[in-house]
Amino acid sequence: MRKSSVSTSPPMRDPRGGGRVEGRALHSCMMTKAQAFSLALIVVACACVRAVGGEIVTREVEYEHDGTVLLGYFAAPADASAERPVPGVIVVHEWWGHDDFARERAERIARELGYAAFAIDMYGKGKLVSTPAEASALATPFAADRSRMRARAKAGMEVFAAMDEVDAARLASIGFCFGGTVSLELARAGEPLRAVVAFHANLATPLPAREGAVRAKVLVCNGAADPLVPMEDRARFIREMEAAKADYQFIEYAAALHSFTNPGADAHGIPGVGYDERAERRSWRDMSAWLEEAFGAER
Numbered sequence: 352m353r354k355s356s357v358s359t360s361p362p363m364r365d366p367r368g369g370g371r372v373e374g375r376a377l378h379s380c381m382m383t384k385a386q387a388f389s390l391a392l393i394v395v396a397c398a399c400v401r402a403v404g405g406e407i408v409t410r411e412v413e414y415e416h417d418g419t420v421l422l423g424y425f426a427a428p429a430d431a432s433a434e435r436p437v438p439g440v441i442v443v444h445e446w447w448g449h450d451d452f453a454r455e456r457a458e459r460i461a462r463e464l465g466y467a468a469f470a471i472d473m474y475g476k477g478k479l480v481s482t483p484a485e486a487s488a489l490a491t492p493f494a495a496d497r498s499r500m501r502a503r504a505k506a507g508m509e510v511f512a513a514m515d516e517v518d519a520a521r522l523a524s525i526g527f528c529f530g531g532t533v534s535l536e537l538a539r540a541g542e543p544l545r546a547v548v549a550f551h552a553n554l555a556t557p558l559p560a561r562e563g564a565v566r567a568k569v570l571v572c573n574g575a576a577d578p579l580v581p582m583e584d585r586a587r588f589i590r591e592m593e594a595a596k597a598d599y600q601f602i603e604y605a606a607a608l609h610s611f612t613n614p615g616a617d618a619h620g621i622p623g624v625g626y627d628e629r630a631e632r633r634s635w636r637d638m639s640a641w642l643e644e645a646f647g648a649e650r
Contacts, residue, residue: 405428405429405430405462406428406429407426407427407428407429407458407461407462408426408427408428408429408431409424409425409426409457409458409461410424410425411423411424411425412424412425412469412510413476414506414507414510415506416502416503416506416507417502417503417506419475420475420476421471421472421473421474421475421476421506421507422449422472422476422477423449423469423470423471423472423507423510423511424449424453424454424457424469424470425457425467425468425469425470425511425514426454426457426458426460426461426462426467426468426469426470427461427466427467427468427516427517428461428465428467431467431516431517432515432516433515433516436467436515436516436517436518436519437465437466437467437516437517437518438466438467438517438518438521438522438523438545438642438646439466439467439468439469439511439512439514439517439518439519439521439522439523440457440460440464440466440467440468440469440522440523440524440525440642441468441469441471441504441507441508441511441522441523441524441525441534442456442457442460442468442469442470442471442525442526442530443470443471443473443504443524443525443526443527443529443530443531443533443534444470444471444472444473444526444527444529444530445527445528445529445530445610445613446486446487446489446490446528446529447479447480447481447486448472448473448474448478448479448480448486448489449470449471449472449473449474449478449479450479452527452613452615453470453527453530454470456468456470456525456527457469457470463639464639464642464643466642466646467511467514467516467517469507469510469511469514471504471507471508471511472507473493473500473503473504473529473530473533474489482619483619483621490529493529493533494532494553497536497556497557497558498558500532500533500536501536501537501540501542504524504533504534504536504537505537505540505542508522508524508537508542508544521545521645521646521647522543522544522545523544523545523546523547523548523567523642523645523646524537524538524542524544524546524547524548524567525547525548525549525550525638526548526549526550526552527550527551527552527610527612527613528550528551528552528553528609528610529552529553530552531548531549531550531551531552531553531571532549532552532553532554532556534547534548534549534552535547535549535552535554535556535569535571536556536558537567538560538565538566538567538569538597539556539558539559539560539564539565539595540558540564541560541564541565541566542566542567543566544566544567545567545568545645545646546567546568546569546570546641546642546644546645546646547567547568547569547570548570548571548572548638548641548642549569549570549571549572550572550611550612550634550638551572551573551574551577551579551580551607551609551610551611551612552571552573552580553579553580553584554571554573554580554584554585554587554588555584555587555588556591559591559594559595560591560592560594560595560597561595562594562595562596563595563596564595565592565595565596565597565598565599567645568598568599568641568644568645569592569597569598569599569600570599570600570602570637570638570641571588571599571600571601571602572602572604572612572634572637572638573585573601573602573603573604573607574603574604574606574607574608574609574611574627574630575603575604575605575606575607576605576606576607576608577607577608577609577611577623578608578609578622578623579609579623579624580609585601588601589601600641602634602637604627604629604630604633604634605630606627606630607627607629607630608623608624608625608627609623609624609625610624610625610626611625611626611627611630611631611634612626612630612631612634612635613626614626614631
């Protein structure tokens with residue numbers, strides 16, 4: 352068994368005060384399905400899970416990028432099909448690797464929101480660690496090479512977009528901690544995403560967005576008490592989004608620490624890291640509304 356990780360719109364406000372900061376405007380090809388499927392060695396296992404909102408279908412998906420075999424996890428409403436594709440949401444894991452937390456979020460998106468979801472793999476099949484030192488060793492090379500980070504995430508996005516159940520014109524990416532940073536890099540790169548949602552992400556980047564480049568609606572869900580995201584980075588991120596003329600919103604949750612969405616966040620006793628049920632619940636609600644607006648009412 353995989354181990355769970357530790358891991359609208361008032362005027363602009365200084366992030367140090369908590370609350371919301373909102374900016375302004377832009378939107379929405381992708382390689383063909385045949386091209387994308389050439390990247391993937393698809394379907395390792397498949398299951399059907401009964402849920403409150405109906406059944407969801409799940410499967411593991413093996414694919415490759417730059418010589419590395421990766422293992423993603425797909426979830427979608429059971430009635431999604433080539434004839435009835437649904438919007439798709441990429442889920443990017445925390446720095447521990449592709450774990451049960453990322454998979455649970457994918458299933459929850461399919462079950463509760465009715466979208467397809469794909470928990471991508473940034474490190475490689477089976478690379479899941481349990482100590483901060485091990486996690487840092489895996490995450491740091493990507494943090495140091497944002498072009499590689501973007502390319503690895505894009506490989507998963509293209510495999511996902513090629514799936515019959517997915518409406519490739521309505522894609523989004525969400526991520527947690529390291530995964531939130533990855534999702535923000537996809538937005539900065541101008542990938543054809545309708546929305547990006549970053550939970551307790553590292554906001555700094557060596558490759559800031561250029562004016563007009565960000566096509567996704569960007570939502571940042573940050574813990575107001577997160578000591579791992581410096582105030583300077585929060586302010587710099589807002590300036591970056593303003594300069595890029597991006598459609599963004601920055602929300603802070605009172606008293607929330609780093610990794611506030613993950614019930615297993617306290618397991619490693621890392622200072623400044625902790626689960627917060629209230630912030631987790633509110634941020635999920637904020638994400639759901641953000642995706643609904645980005646995708647439109649049509650299912």
